[in-house]
Amino acid sequence: RKEVEQDPGPFNVPEGATxxxxxxxxxxxxxxxxxxxxxxxxxxxxxxxxxSSGNEDGRFTAQLNRASQYISLLIRDSKLSDSATYLxxxxxxxxxxxxxGAGTRLTVKP
Amino acid sequence: EPExxxxxxxxxxxxxxxxxxxxxxxxNHLYFYWYxxxxxxxxxxxxxxxxxxxxxxxxxxxxxxxxERPDGSNFTLKIRSTKLEDSAMYFCASRQGSDxxxxGSGTRLTVV
Numbered sequence: 001r002k003e004v005e006q007d008p009g010p011f012n013v014p015e016g017a018t019x020x021x022x023x024x025x026x027x028x029x030x031x032x033x034x035x036x037x038x039x040x041x042x043x044x045x046x047x048x049x050x051x052s053s054g055n056e057d058g059r060f061t062a063q064l065n066r067a068s069q070y071i072s073l074l075i076r077d078s079k080l081s082d083s084a085t086y087l088x089x090x091x092x093x094x095x096x097x098x099x100x101g102a103g104t105r106l107t108v109k110p
Numbered sequence: 111e112p113e114x115x116x117x118x119x120x121x122x123x124x125x126x127x128x129x130x131x132x133x134x135x136x137x138n139h140l141y142f143y144w145y146x147x148x149x150x151x152x153x154x155x156x157x158x159x160x161x162x163x164x165x166x167x168x169x170x171x172x173x174x175x176x177x178e179r180p181d182g183s184n185f186t187l188k189i190r191s192t193k194l195e196d197s198a199m200y201f202c203a204s205r206q207g208s209d210x211x212x213x214g215s216g217t218r219l220t221v222v
Contacts, residue, residue, distance in 0.1 A: 046210040097165075
């Protein structure tokens with residue numbers, strides 16, 4: 001099983017749609033979880049951390065389910081500018097090195 | 111906003127040559143990393159560095175690779191004898207505590 005697994009997509013949605021991404025991780029001792037966004041040929045940029053209680057930042061909501069070892073990202077009211085690849089990032093247990101999922105590609109269309 | 115700086119932005123080198131990729135992490139960060147991303151593929155961990163030594167390295171980080179923090183600000187990745195398959199985007203990252211990483215804008219390495 002891969003350390004971090006994501007549905008690669010692509011997800012093609014119209015503007016204004018709600019879209020959700022899931023990510024599973026293999027190590028139950030992982031403690032830190034993040035969603036990053038990566039635009040084509042650019043560096044990954046931190047979108048949001050994921051906390052046990054779930055957290056929201058504007059149109060973005062992240063949730064963590066430790067029992068099932070998955071995290072999710074919900075984007076409401078999609079904008080054209082949300083088009084990017086979304087990377088699920090999980091730390092490895094007993095150290096703070098992060099491992100990346102392969103990313104989920106999102107295209108928001110007019 | 112503090113940023114991680116990488117130079118050069120693009121490097122073209124001949125197979126077998128040595129290259130040094132340079133990074134200036136955020137000044138109060140303690141943990142430093144190199145990742146690479148082959149075009150169209152996932153971001154792959156290479157090495158982590160803390161307290162002036164390597165804390166972990168991946169299978170990719172073989173004897174051809176080395177890292178150094180020669181002074182208080184720079185963090186370098188050296189590839190001793192480049193291969194065609196080393197062509198990729200190389201990202202430097204740093205962080206302070208348990209926060210997420212901050213990435214540099216990357217160096218695109220092309221081995222010909």
